[in-house]
Amino acid sequence: MRRSLWFGLVAMTYLLAVSAPLVAASDCVTCHEKVTPNIVKDFMSGKMGQSGLDCSVCHGKDHKSAEDAPRAQLPTEETCKPCHGTQHQQYMDGKHAAGWVAMSAMPKTGFQPHAYIQGLKGCGGCHKVGVRDATARADSRYGSPCDSCHTRHKFSREEALRPEACRTCHMGFDHPQWEMWSSSKHGVIYLTEGDTGRAPKCQTCHMDEGNHRVMTSWGFLALRLPEDDAEWMGYRATILKGLHVLDPDGNPTARLDVVKAGKVARLSKEEWQAERDKMLAICSRCHSGSYARAQLANADAMIKEADQLMAGAIEIVADLYSRGILKPEEGKAAYPDLLTFYDAMSPVEQTLYVMFLEHRMRAFQGAFHMNPDYVTWYGLAEMKRDLVEIREEAARMVAEAARH
Ligand code: HEC
Ligand code: HEC
Ligand code: HEC
Ligand code: HEC
Ligand code: HEC
Ligand code: HEC
Ligand code: HEC
Ligand code: HEC
Known part of the structure; x- marks a missing residue:
């Protein structure tokens, strides 16, 4: 009897210790555990959540309740820059950063439906990998580039290193790189053996050493x-x-x-x-x-x-x-x-x-x-x-x- 009580206490202390967050849960987390539990779970499963970062580092502190949610800031590439200056700079020097500009420059883009461009349902849904300037952001709230390959809120390096991370955009009508690579000898080795490194995947050839300048x-x-x-x-x-x-x-x-x-x-x-x-x-x-x-x-x-x-x-x-x-x-x-x-x-x-x-x-x-x-x-x-x-x-x- 005494023994099992003792055991119970030890187990409880242990459970409390491992489940207690590194820092006290913020108001954001406490409320969002009810409102959007899967977002909190994803964030806590990634390195940033585990490092004790809070939601507010990317979304600010202006929104505090269900009523004022539109005051939550949505991050851009600039939000990540102070902590990830290297990746930010490489990205800015590369082709992805120009994705929105290039799309917008097409002669008929201005005549397309709003939902299709700014609403990210057509061209915009892939080209949001590029920098959206202040005008574009004012026109439409959502769409950030840095969650294109390591998706929110896990933000996992491992996920981004898989060729599947490129597939949502690099497929189909005018750029079927996924289809071409996956049925080439390189892709087939990857599909047969898994990610052993014996054959190259997209990142091997286009993001060597994690360089974000594609x-x-x-x-x-x-x-x-x-x-x-x-x-x-x-x-x-x-x-x-x-x-x-x-x-x-x-x-x-x-x-x-x-x-x-x-x-x-x-x-x-x-x-x-x-x-x-x-x-x-x-x-x-x-x-x-x-x-x-x-x-x-x-x-x-x-x-x-x-x-x-x-x-x-x-x-x-x-x-x-x-x-x-x-x-x-x-x-x-x-x-x-x-x-x-x-x-x-x-x-x-x-x-x-x-x-x-x-x-x-x-x-x-x-x-x-x-x-x-x-x-x-x-x-x-x-x-x-x-x-x-x-x-x-x-x-x-x-x-x-x-x-x-
Ligand atoms: C008292 C509860 C509560 C607190 C505290 C709270 N939120 Fe929210 N938040 C909500 C609700 C409810 C929504 C969803 C509103 C809706 O349905 O669009 C929301 C939406 C959001 C959104 C999405 C906004 C959008 O336009 O889609 C973000 C981002 C967000 N919260 C971040 C935060 C951050 C960061 C904090 C802490 C600074 C925080 N929240 C604190 C309840 C809360
Ligand atoms: C490292 C930066 C970062 C942190 C930290 C972060 N988010 Fe986000 N969040 C994002 C990005 C990027 C988006 C997508 C914005 C867009 O589409 O414009 C987003 C979007 C959202 C949205 C709206 C989109 C959706 O899928 O519903 C909610 C709600 C949200 N975040 C809640 C949270 C909560 C709650 C936390 C803390 C547990 C948190 N975020 C922490 C980067 C972050
Ligand atoms: C306040 C500083 C801060 C901000 C802002 C921030 N991060 Fe991080 N980020 C970190 C820290 C700390 C780590 C964990 C580093 C480690 O443990 O290796 C990290 C790790 C990462 C990783 C690697 C995760 C892994 O699996 O190895 C990715 C990807 C990432 N951040 C993306 C982003 C993106 C995208 C944004 C902007 C939307 C952002 N971060 C904003 C501090 C920040
Ligand atoms: C969200 C959509 C999206 C994802 C995900 C994405 N890309 Fe792209 N990629 C684009 C767009 C859009 C362009 C064209 C950019 C432009 O117009 O400036 C592009 C261009 C490129 C280019 C062309 C560079 C050039 O010289 O023109 C390479 C290489 C590339 N991406 C590699 C990758 C790799 C590798 C991945 C996965 C790790 C990836 N992309 C993930 C949308 C995406
Ligand atoms: C499925 C995602 C996707 C959609 C939808 C999409 N694009 Fe793209 N777009 C890409 C990718 C990926 C590239 C880069 C392909 C490559 O380099 O082979 C690209 C390249 C481009 C380029 C060339 C950029 C350059 O500098 O070389 C332009 C311009 C462009 N797209 C405009 C558009 C327009 C306009 C639409 C809508 C009619 C559209 N795209 C729809 C993914 C998409
Ligand atoms: C990580 C190692 C690796 C890298 C990097 C790599 N390859 Fe390969 N490649 C292989 C392997 C393994 C095969 C399968 C060998 C075979 O076909 O017997 C292969 C097959 C090929 C084939 C098909 C040969 C056939 O007979 O069907 C071609 C063509 C090829 N590679 C060209 C290239 C080119 C061009 C590059 C650079 C742009 C490149 N490879 C980068 C490992 C690599
Ligand atoms: C073996 C190396 C290798 C692998 C693996 C690879 N690529 Fe490429 N990729 C190339 C080469 C070589 C070019 C042409 C470079 C040039 O312009 O000289 C190219 C060009 C591109 C371009 C520019 C347009 C084009 O197709 O010519 C895009 C976009 C691209 N690759 C995306 C991808 C994506 C996405 C994957 C994975 C599904 C991938 N690549 C896998 C070597 C590779
Ligand atoms: C085209 C896909 C793609 C986009 C867009 C992208 N990343 Fe990455 N990111 C990757 C890949 C792939 C890795 C893993 C690289 C490696 O370790 O080889 C990575 C890794 C990271 C890491 C972890 C680095 C480390 O060594 O632990 C950080 C931080 C990061 N990215 C930040 C960003 C930021 C900030 C942005 C926006 C400016 C961004 N990424 C946009 C594909 C992308």
Whole structure:
């Protein structure tokens, strides 16, 4: 009897000791254990919760009750900066930080529904990985970049190191890196063996040593300047016209400033080569340098193949503009605009945009992610089909115009 009472007391003291928080629970926690218990649980399961940090370090202290919840501050990347200056700086120097700016710069973004952009249900839901300025934040409360890969409120390094953390955004129509990588030899080894480190995952190649500055040589659009290969530069000039970065006469437009501000392309050989050298050094940890260089050079060559087809298609549609069969929007040059995406007004331009954004992307992204199937059947083969369709449709339009 005495013995079990003694045992009970010891057990209770022990339980109290392990369950007692490092510091007394704040008002935030006490109330939120009832209001949002899973948020408190997640936070306490992560390192920040376990270090004794309080909710108020990110949300401020202005909100104190159920009635004044709108006074809770929602964190931005600036909130994390005082304690995580290194990651913040790397992020700011990289491509992710420009995600919101790049999205906003598209010619039709301003015409999309509020819920779709600011409300994060469409483009905005992924592009919130970028910095939203004060105007954007005033327009819509939610959306912070730093919980994109280590999700709130666990904020786990381990979670962010899994390739699945990138999957929500790097998948689908115009950037299926998840699909390409996971069905490549690299991904299949990961899926077969687990995270043993024998084959690379997204973070191995793009966030080496935890560096938050993601940046590649070619970028999303695969347009480097300058270009030594004159034939290739000819194709690229046509694509740049199709992006309205060059006007139909080949002169730079205001969109070139957007390219610079959004770090859309590397604009010097040195900048391009620096990223390439970093990547080659990573491949060379497992492969021979010669093997890795050959792999990447062949992927570069696939961009050129794709660009040749793309330029051909753009010129066919441009010809419809110069004949006056297709008419530009007011104030715009008489040339197809690839960046209007699915808001393109004619079927022939719809085909052209899909050729550019879905099929050209796959033809080279697949090559960089060691996926011959994407390069072939989802990439080059589809581009050839698009070109046939565009040629046929243009001929039909020219014939029809001649009849009227
Ligand atoms: C007396 C209870 C109570 C206290 C104390 C309290 N909260 Fe809340 N809080 C709530 C309730 C209830 C909501 C949900 C309101 C709603 O349904 O949108 C909320 C919402 C929030 C939100 C979400 C706001 C939004 O716009 O979605 C945050 C963040 C938050 N609280 C943080 C805190 C922090 C930090 C503290 C301490 C400084 C704190 N809370 C203290 C009850 C409380
Ligand atoms: C390290 C910073 C950080 C800390 C500490 C933190 N949060 Fe948050 N919290 C965030 C971020 C980031 C968001 C997402 C904001 C957005 O979407 O704009 C968020 C959003 C929220 C929301 C609204 C979104 C939702 O999913 O309902 C609530 C409620 C909330 N936090 C409660 C809490 C509570 C309670 C604590 C303490 C247990 C806490 N937070 C601690 C960073 C933090
Ligand atoms: C007041 C300082 C402070 C602020 C503000 C802060 N953190 Fe932390 N953070 C810490 C501390 C302390 C740790 C734990 C370090 C350790 O134990 O290694 C940590 C750890 C982390 C980790 C690593 C967790 C792990 O599993 O290893 C991540 C990710 C993280 N913080 C993200 C964020 C983000 C995102 C924000 C902003 C929304 C933020 N932090 C704001 C202090 C802070
Ligand atoms: C919330 C969505 C989201 C998540 C999660 C995400 N990304 Fe991104 N990523 C983007 C967006 C959007 C862009 C384009 C940014 C821009 O427009 O400036 C991008 C661009 C990139 C780029 C392209 C750099 C360039 O040169 O153009 C790389 C590489 C990249 N991400 C790697 C990753 C990796 C690795 C992960 C996972 C650890 C990841 N991303 C997680 C949305 C995301
Ligand atoms: C599923 C998430 C997702 C959605 C939805 C999404 N994007 Fe993206 N976007 C990304 C990712 C990821 C990248 C980077 C891809 C890469 O580099 O291969 C990107 C790249 C871009 C880029 C190129 C940025 C650059 O500098 O190279 C622009 C511009 C862009 N997106 C605009 C938009 C617009 C406009 C919409 C809506 C019509 C949209 N995105 C919808 C995830 C998304
Ligand atoms: C073996 C290394 C490796 C792995 C693993 C890898 N990538 Fe890449 N990635 C590359 C290379 C190489 C490029 C092209 C770099 C250049 O521009 O020269 C690239 C380019 C990109 C780009 C820019 C557009 C494009 O596709 O060309 C994005 C975005 C990207 N990768 C995201 C991811 C994501 C997300 C994952 C995981 C699902 C991933 N990568 C896995 C090597 C890798
Ligand atoms: C594209 C995905 C992604 C985004 C966006 C992102 N992180 Fe991370 N974060 C990671 C990955 C991956 C790791 C693990 C890196 C490693 O240890 O190799 C990590 C680790 C961390 C750590 C732990 C570092 C350590 O060594 O323990 C902190 C702190 C952190 N991130 C803060 C931030 C902050 C602050 C932001 C916003 C400015 C941010 N992260 C945005 C992917 C991301
Ligand atoms: C962490 C080690 C590691 C890194 C880093 C790595 N690889 Fe691999 N790679 C492997 C392994 C292991 C295989 C499977 C070998 C095989 O196919 O027999 C593989 C397979 C490949 C294959 C497919 C070979 C085939 O026969 O199907 C290509 C292509 C390739 N890697 C290229 C690259 C390139 C390019 C880079 C850098 C952008 C890179 N790898 C980075 C480990 C790595």
